[in-house]
Amino acid sequence: MQRITDGKSSWPELVGVDAFLAKSTIEKENSDLYVVFLFQGCPETREYIFDRVRLIVDCSNVVIRTPSIG
Numbered sequence: 765m766q767r768i769t770d771g772k773s774s775w776p777e778l779v780g781v782d783a784f785l786a787k788s789t790i791e792k793e794n795s796d797l798y799v800v801f802l803f804q805g806c807p808e809t810r811e812y813i814f815d816r817v818r819l820i821v822d823c824s825n826v827v828i829r830t831p832s833i834g
Contacts, residue, residue, distance in 0.1 A: 774832035775817075783825040790817055790831065797833065804828055 771794055778786040787799040799817045802808060808818070812834045820829040 774830055776830045778819075778827050778831055779829065781827050783819050783821045783827055786819055786827050786831060799831075801825075 775786070775790060778789060781789075783801055787801075790797060790799050797815050797817050799819060801819050801821055804820060804822050814833065817831050817833055819827050819831050822828050
């Protein structure tokens with residue numbers, strides 16, 4: 765089993781990609797992570813969660829900020 769801290773911690777290549785494709789790409793690379801969607805402008809909490817990746821998306825479900833663990 766891959767440890768959560770192994771491998772990538774951010775996915776800059778997914779900016780501009782459909783959110784559902786980005787989610788499946790991240791989960792395929794590391795199945796220990798869970799991916800959550802947040803719309804642009806929505807409030808975000810400040811806690812750092814080691815197995816979470818946030819996808820910040822626009823109204824067209826396109827990733828607009830580099831997804832990263834936290």
